[in-house]
Amino acid sequence: MGNGQEMAQRTTGNKEVSFLQDAPGSKEFSCVFKVVLLGSSSVGKTSLAYRYVKKDFQDSLPTVGCSFFNQCVTLDATTVKLEIWDTAGQEKYHSVCHLYYRGANAALLVYDITRKESFEKAKVWLSELEKEFLQNEIVIILVGNKLDLSEEREVTIEEAKEFAKTNCILYTETSAKSDYQVTELFVTLAHELLELEQQKEKLRHTTHWKKSRVDLQETASRRMKCCQK
Amino acid sequence: MAADVHKKGGDVPNGSLVPKDGRHAERSESPTPGLAQGTEPGAGQEGAMFVHAQSYEDLTSTENPDATVQIPGGREDAQSDQTKIEEISKDFSKLSTQLTGIALDLEEEMRQSKEDKQDLSPKASRRDSVLSGKEDEGVSMDAWHMHQKHVFVLSEAGKPVYSRYGSEEALSSTMGVMMALVSFVEVQKNAIRSIHADGYKVVFVRRSPLVLVAVARTRQSEQEIAQELLYIYYQILSLLTLTQLNRIFQQKQNYDLRRLLAGSERITDNLLDLMARDPSFLMGAARCLPMASGVRDIVSTCLQQAKAKSLVFAILLAKNQLVSLVRKKDQFLHHIDLHLLFNLISSSSSFREGEAWTPICLPKFNSSGFFSAHISYLEQDTDLCLLLISTDREDFFTVSDCKRKFQDRLKKRGVYQALLEALHTPFYSVSQVGIPFLRHFIYKSKSSGLFTSPEIEAPYITEKEKERLLGLYQYLHSRAHNSSRPLMNIYYTGSHENLLAWVTNAFELYVCFSPLGTKAAAVSAVHKLMRWIRKEEDRLFILTPQTY
Ligand SMILES: Nc1nc2c(ncn2[C@@H]2O[C@H](COP(=O)(O)OP(=O)(O)OP(=O)(O)O)[C@@H](O)[C@H]2O)c(=O)[nH]1
Ligand SMILES: [Mg+2]
Numbered sequence: 208m209g210n211g212q213e214m215a216q217r218t219t220g221n222k223e224v225s226f227l228q229d230a231p232g233s234k235e236f237s238c239v240f241k242v243v244l245l246g247s248s249s250v251g252k253t254s255l256a257y258r259y260v261k262k263d264f265q266d267s268l269p270t271v272g273c274s275f276f277n278q279c280v281t282l283d284a285t286t287v288k289l290e291i292w293d294t295a296g297q298e299k300y301h302s303v304c305h306l307y308y309r310g311a312n313a314a315l316l317v318y319d320i321t322r323k324e325s326f327e328k329a330k331v332w333l334s335e336l337e338k339e340f341l342q343n344e345i346v347i348i349l350v351g352n353k354l355d356l357s358e359e360r361e362v363t364i365e366e367a368k369e370f371a372k373t374n375c376i377l378y379t380e381t382s383a384k385s386d387y388q389v390t391e392l393f394v395t396l397a398h399e400l401l402e403l404e405q406q407k408e409k410l411r412h413t414t415h416w417k418k419s420r421v422d423l424q425e426t427a428s429r430r431m432k433c434c435q436k
Numbered sequence: 437m438a439a440d441v442h443k444k445g446g447d448v449p450n451g452s453l454v455p456k457d458g459r460h461a462e463r464s465e466s467p468t469p470g471l472a473q474g475t476e477p478g479a480g481q482e483g484a485m486f487v488h489a490q491s492y493e494d495l496t497s498t499e500n501p502d503a504t505v506q507i508p509g510g511r512e513d514a515q516s517d518q519t520k521i522e523e524i525s526k527d528f529s530k531l532s533t534q535l536t537g538i539a540l541d542l543e544e545e546m547r548q549s550k551e552d553k554q555d556l557s558p559k560a561s562r563r564d565s566v567l568s569g570k571e572d573e574g575v576s577m578d579a580w581h582m583h584q585k586h587v588f589v590l591s592e593a594g595k596p597v598y599s600r601y602g603s604e605e606a607l608s609s610t611m612g613v614m615m616a617l618v619s620f621v622e623v624q625k626n627a628i629r630s631i632h633a634d635g636y637k638v639v640f641v642r643r644s645p646l647v648l649v650a651v652a653r654t655r656q657s658e659q660e661i662a663q664e665l666l667y668i669y670y671q672i673l674s675l676l677t678l679t680q681l682n683r684i685f686q687q688k689q690n691y692d693l694r695r696l697l698a699g700s701e702r703i704t705d706n707l708l709d710l711m712a713r714d715p716s717f718l719m720g721a722a723r724c725l726p727m728a729s730g731v732r733d734i735v736s737t738c739l740q741q742a743k744a745k746s747l748v749f750a751i752l753l754a755k756n757q758l759v760s761l762v763r764k765k766d767q768f769l770h771h772i773d774l775h776l777l778f779n780l781i782s783s784s785s786s787f788r789e790g791e792a793w794t795p796i797c798l799p800k801f802n803s804s805g806f807f808s809a810h811i812s813y814l815e816q817d818t819d820l821c822l823l824l825i826s827t828d829r830e831d832f833f834t835v836s837d838c839k840r841k842f843q844d845r846l847k848k849r850g851v852y853q854a855l856l857e858a859l860h861t862p863f864y865s866v867s868q869v870g871i872p873f874l875r876h877f878i879y880k881s882k883s884s885g886l887f888t889s890p891e892i893e894a895p896y897i898t899e900k901e902k903e904r905l906l907g908l909y910q911y912l913h914s915r916a917h918n919s920s921r922p923l924m925n926i927y928y929t930g931s932h933e934n935l936l937a938w939v940t941n942a943f944e945l946y947v948c949f950s951p952l953g954t955k956a957a958a959v960s961a962v963h964k965l966m967r968w969i970r971k972e973e974d975r976l977f978i979l980t981p982q983t984y
Binding site: 248260261267268269271273291295297298306 | 675696697698702786793795811
């Protein structure tokens with residue numbers, strides 16, 4: 208879908224809209240971030256989202272297409288809204304997955320620590336993402352799930368860590384079932400997103416400064432979008 | 437129009453179901469067989485929501501799915517009713533013995549299949565191939581006997597694609613045999629062929645690049661079994677599109693399609709289960725959730741007003757019953773597509789969380805492309821599911837917003853509570869009709885593609901008894917729609933129940949009476965029943981469908 212340049216533009220476009228006034232009561236600005244969960248079927252993407260959003264675990268069925276959740280995280284003084292896109296890992300949906308991760312601010316690459324091939328698949332997802340995004344444009348976390356089944360482990364901590372390090376992405380292990388490190392994962396994610404956002408904001412200011420002219424049309428359309436929301 | 441709807445909404449509190457506005461003046465009270473299509477009870481006031489479809493249309497049509505096939509003469513020509521009756525009663529008595537004596541039959545047939553090895557029927561060849569293979573519970577003939585119907589899908593190269601019971605892996609040698617049979621029986625593409633052996637029917641449907649096979653010991657007609665196989669075919673298309681399917685097999689004849697279908701088997705399993713239970717499939721129609729027309733009209737208006745450019749269909753449903761359907765002007769949904777959507781939703785509890793956004797092909801609408809479906813429940817613990825079908829896969833947030841708008845409108849207009857209340861009574865009791873020996877019925881309005889049916893009550897209490905009743909209807913239906921000799925009227929007196937079928941241009945009616953009544957009483961009961969349906973039609977059907 209489109210070339211890299213277009214994609215980058217679209218991403219910044221999204222970013223502009225994502226600053227909006229928070230719900231009544233809070234005077235803080237809140238940010239909306241798009242988070243996409245990627246990985247093979249049955250690695251536990253839906254379970255992680257469900258654990259985080261509903262604070263519960265239940266046996267889930269394979270996702271059809273994609274499920275969308277909203278969740279707010281409050282960090283210090285800022286409320287961050289996460290739009291979580293839980294994609295289907297089944298192969299027949301691969302052709303549409305790029306639709307779901309387009310414009311994402313973060314991606315969780317989930318694999319099942321008891322299934323080596325799901326780790327390999329996570330690597331493939333990373334290279335897919337690298338085609339679509341510039342570095343520092345997106346927060347990527349490698350997530351080894353089903354830690355409660357560690358006696359059946361097929362992917363060692365060392366190899367996963369090594370892989371994460373060489374590719375400059377974050378890495379953690381979780382269990383959606385026993386609620387291990389799931390909230391921490393999303394809180395870390397929110398922190399990273401805010402930090403990245405602040406960096407980008409700085410960058411944006413400096414570019415603006417260099418620009419001699421303000422593009423009125425762009426400003427107007429941005430305002431429009433905000434009102435619509 | 438809008439004002440009218442509003443006025444009718446005002447009638448709701450007093451609970452009156454009788455239309456007040458005299459719009460039925462030209463609709464006859466007591467319908468007759470001469471009733472023109474479009475004036476029967478349940479016919480929409482402003483045109484239909486669905487593509488008007490013949491029963492078994494797919495089976496009579498040729499390669500070109502758009503070609504409409506005229507069945508010469510129509511049903512009225514059937515004069516040979518009398519000659520058929522004898523045959524029918526014979527079939528019915530077989531049917532009841534078969535259905536009441538399952539345990540015995542099963543045992544007998546199991547013993548038989550262990551003995552005869554020389555038989556060249558397909559069953560025997562399967563058996564041989566199995567015996568030469570390794571021991572496997574999944575493929576042993578004994579296991580097969582436990583099931584009324586077995587369904588396989590294979591590619592034209594003979595590769596397994598789907599199997600109802602047992603793993604496709606274990607059955608692959610069987611599939612090879614099937615494939616050999618298919619090429620043997622194949623005379624022309626898209627033909628149905630069947631083999632009758634030993635109380636079994638083996639039915640083949642070929643839809644390139646797939647071949648579908650059913651092995652059934654039900655008394656369904658060949659046509660009906662083939663129709664079910666077609667549903668399975670369409671189910672696969674709805675996940676992949678025909679275009680993609682063709683491309684795959686053009687590129688690689690030997691492709692293992694199970695890779696792409698992995699994780700969707702339960703959708704197909706669910707479809708087969710549903711077809712055995714739910715008369716919607718047999719009727720080729722949808723059932724509506726009964727509710728006061730005033731409430732339904734407001735709900736439909738709210739749904740219609742929550743529109744977006746890319747929306748083609750908006751469907752509100754509750755447990756496989758239609759609450760409201762709004763469609764883009766000039767776009768009609770086919771009942772098969774609607775059933776596939778119902779099946780998709782009922783086969784997964786995962787839609788209860790969050791909002792789903794998924795590519796979906798509606799094969800009868802257009803088998804070459806995907807729509808994007810937004811699927812969500814109005815609230816997590818209600819059964820109200822909203823389905824928004826959009827042409828634009830980028831339009832998630834707009835479509836998601838339509839849902840919010842719809843919910844806001846429902847609450848603002850004060851019908852949400854009434855809607856929830858309607859969910860408490862998804863079925864009505866046949867006793868409301870006031871005919872003492874009437875047990876159950878199915879009535880379908882042909883022009884609206886909607887049907888109504890009361891709850892199945894005593895003496896059909898167990899699942900098995902319910903399926904038996906459906907089996908009887910299936911049989912009546914197949915007799916009434918027999919392509920060579922369609923029947924307009926069927927009346928059968930049996931020891932367990934008396935049955936009546938009445939099929940006209942405008943409607944289809946299948947009625948089950950207690951075995952005590954007479955034929956004359958049944959005929960007058962049917963007239964009374966038709967009057968009752970007319971009186972209740974705006975509660976039982978969607979009479980004023982909305983469009984964008
Ligand atoms: N033991 C264990 N099982 C888990 C864990 N997380 C998920 N599961 C189980 O793994 C199976 C698949 O989980 P899902 O969350 O549906 O997997 P998914 O990645 O969303 O799969 P798709 O939707 O098909 O892509 C389910 O049976 C879960 O109960 C976990 O942390 N530990
Ligand atoms: Mg999932």
